[in-house]
């Protein structure tokens with residue numbers, strides 16, 4: 001396994017220009033290249049994503065992603081409205097994990113203003129964040145398998161479990177997907193004892209679900225044949241290209257922002273960071289499965305220890321909120337990678353500059369490197385293993 | 396026209412009396428195959444609708460076809476951006492008649508929360524005819540099922556001849572819809588006047 | 599991690615004459631930044647990445663910011679020579695007066711980089727660079743050869759702000775379509791006028807409604823009117 005320190009040493013040695021560029025490939029012999037535009041309407045591109053491929057037979061010679069088919073001007077709109085009014089828009093960034101998006105934005109604003117979050121609210125955030133991580137990983141594995149040709153079944157299992165978690169979200173926040181729940185300095189509504197009991201019940205059922213899922217998939221011969229050794233991402237390139245999240249850890253780099261920044265109260269929980277060894281599609285799949293198990297460990301601790309008390313910073317202001325001039329960058333470990341918000345305040349009620357650091361977009365930087373030389377059918381798989389959501393890629 | 400009372404009476408006796416129109420529409424409405432076409436957040440709710448809990452298969456619509464040529468229904472499930480709009484119209488043009496469109500969610504109807512965006516189309520009905528609009532952001536799966544039922548009622552009520560007949564039985568009906576061009580600042584034209592009359596200013 | 603002042607002196611020690619300026623950040627986040635002179639930026643970036651102690655191997659975030667030109671009115675002290683009659687004799691005297699002056703502070707485009715270190719697990723350090731103006735001198739050096747993660751983000755800034763990154767391997771628009779002409783994230787960008795009536799209290803929307811009405815020469819709009 002390559003440790004981060006070794007990665008750095010590698011970077012120092014490997015100084016020649018262009019080592020981090022995708023190689024230029026030539027077709028074999030006289031073969032004519034076939035240019036294919038995959039997308040924006042393609043069943044495997046998770047929405048409206050497009051790849052322009054050049055093929056030599058089945059082999060990918062060139063791959064250029066094309067973005068912007070879901071560019072909804074989130075940043076421009078956010079610069080025209082108040083800080084709080086952007087909160088519901090963050091739900092729609094990575095629309096599978098609205099709660100972690102809320103959290104990242106709230107964290108950035110709290111950094112900008114220096115607000116404190118009460119302990120109970122921190123626990124609620126951890127519980128919701130980890131539930132979000134589980135349902136994201138489950139559905140992303142479901143989609144990956146869907147793309148591999150397992151029509152429906154794994155996705156059906158994943159969504160069955162996802163619905164249970166969405167029910168929890170809905171009873172707490174009022175919405176299944178667009179929760180709009182976190183506030184600067186706390187959370188919007190308090191959780192009830194009944195909700196916590198319901199959450200404990202759902203969490204108690206999760207290990208069984210993951211066992212079942214793994215029985216179905218992890219040792220499956222077809223899955224192993226299709227995924228192992230496919231789409232290899234070297235750790236040094238992953239670091240240089242800013243890849244984060246399960247993809248980075250699948251390549252063996254130990255970097256989990258929950259462990260680095262200890263944002264919120266993550267230093268109180270005992271959990272491990274799963275790492276891959278080969279950096280292929282299978283490792284990324286496995287890292288996600290193991291991360292779900294670690295999330296369950298965190299959830300069990302958090303649901304046991306959650307204290308009473310208030311859920312909002314008493315100093316927090318919701319209306320007429322004008323941070324002092326300055327700037328702040330806040331980031332969290334979202335299910336897809338490092339989700340950051342960078343805010344510049346000029347003292348007005350609206351942010352002067354509002355920037356989202358989208359993990360999905362930046363993880364796609366290395367898509368071409370991973371796909372070159374493989375078959376078209378594997379491109380779909382490699383793309384699925386990156387786990388992107390277009391709302392966040394194009395914003 | 397068969398007397399409704401007589402029809403029920405005969406049905407009790409084990410005799411099925413129907414009309415071509417009823418039979419034809421029954422066939423059309425019971426197997427609406429949607430296109431597997433997701434645009435944004437609403438697409439996730441569309442997928443959830445087809446999954447175990449909501450089970451869209453009960454309406455004969457569980458077969459999602461990736462190709463527009465094999466699909467009867469296009470669910471515009473999400474924000475249509477100006478970059479994507481020409482492709483949506485092109486896909487609609489490639490669908491075979493009879494074809495239907497459900498605009499799912501606030502974005503597809505009017506641009507929704509992103510209406511003020513410079514790259515967001517303010518409603519897909521500017522370019523193609525929409526049969527059912529479902530509000531919501533995102534609409535719940537139940538709402539999508541409701542839209543399916545509305546669409547089925549609409550199909551059931553269509554006569555095969557005369558006024559209000561479906562487009563594929565009307566030789567004069569428009570088949571191709573013009574695809575907007577991406578200009579230097581905006582789409583050109585900004586709407587299809589034949590489909591979406593620009594609302595008149597009341598002076 | 600070293601403090602920002604130490605990093606600044608480390609850069610200056612390694613690259614003599616590098617233009618580095620410390621920009622303090624008054625907010626509670628305390629993330630101060632270093633403004634680099636574009637000419638030395640690539641050198642500095644390479645140093646930050648390759649230095650064994652700093653090891654900023656992970657460029658997380660690249661942000662474009664638009665600072666349009668502002669007109670500032672200020673009182674300036676001016677000294678001038680005037681002819682005055684002192685004691686019956688015409689003399690040249692110097693006198694100082696305050697006079698208001700309008701000064702146009704030129705705008706610029708700024709790019710902000712957030713760096714972390716995966717090897718040393720520290721960060722962030724914030725770097726910024728400014729273009730000369732917003733119209734014709736908008737070049738900045740690209741750091742994509744140093745950190746690949748800047749590739750798409752710099753393309754995005756080129757697309758939405760119009761900063762031209764020299765040395766970028768593949769500088770094309772990222773989000774908007776090919777023939778698009780504007781840079782929509784700039785603060786003076788005006789959307790194409792396809793206003794639709796909406797019941798809202800937002801000032802910006804109401805302003806656009808008024809502009810639209812003026813453009814079409816219409817009077818009142820009721821209900822759903824968008825108007826031709």
Ligand code: SF4
Nearest residue numbers: 436473500501502532
């Ligand atoms: S209506 Fe709401 S949920 Fe649906 S695509 Fe638009 S923003 Fe997303």
